[in-house]
Amino acid sequence: MSVQNWTIHSGVAVSIPREDIDTDQILPKQFMKLIDKKGFGIHLFHDWRYLDLEGKIPNPEFILNQERFTNVSVLIAGKNFGCGSSREHAPWALSDFGFRAILAPSFADIFSINSAKNGIALVCLKEEEISFLHDWVSKNPGSQVKINLETLEVEAGEQTFFFQLDTASVNRIRNGWDDIDITLKNAKEILEFERIRKKEQSFLEVQW
Template identity: 80%
Template structure:
């Protein structure tokens, strides 16, 4: 089960107003050697975030290194976020860093599937709404947005933006479910199917 489950999230918003941010920019391939989900957050946006290969010299010009944005948990970006390779490590890095939602006009399909498994809501808004949010955050450094997965609304100041998120993703994010949890939720039906199959097709049973 993913510990980062939530229904209503309020957090600091940060903007990276670029289109086609791919998974290699989110997490460069040289950091994909670990075998579990831990340890990737420090390498998030490594090539933009640091001036050296070792990740010891922060780039003062990159937004996540600037005062007021180090604890950001909501990311606003351009269209086609998460394109490129299908590596699940990219959502792992975003989740471990602390991001709970990404707002953009569009997302890559496989990235969308992997994100919900890690407690990250991908919120699709219209391009003019994204531009509004980018300008708003630029003029309100360290300000917070509120995202409600019950009302399907993003609140910024006194403005509200509606969005749609499929029920499967909402279920995963609100309950912290991964693929194993989803399967276990149907354990009764699985057992009933197995028992029925044994009775109806007993000849398929293998005896060792």
């Protein structure tokens, strides 16, 4: 499996009630140098987390630098999360940091596609439900939120919210599949196609 798979996740939730958080805020472009998916978490929300360009001086005012949110894995955000450029490095950073689910009223389309194949569930809830969660997390710091991909439910304290998530995204997350994994599921058919193509269109073969 290429990414960590899960069906039911309970994790400490953090509230960042900002709208239109774009991919450059999630991961600034100067850190898009690695080709592996690992190692980006330290640069997540870099301009908000650090007081210096090098990322050595944490900003004590930023919520992810507060001790009670050390092991967060559920992010509650404002609408249109993940807008901006289509860089897949943004969900790489979120996943590498430890986030498994993001709850918001809406998400950018390309970001949604990239998130599912990196093990992150994007849970779209009504604005009033997100507002409740922002308030609940603020009043109960360190509390956990539970996301169930089988029943498509979110549990926070005594409250339960229902959401929709397309079957393809659910299957990706539950099985830990990325694009390569899904392609390899059809390896037998691909090999058979190549065998027939070589037989019927041998003139296409390159002669060295």
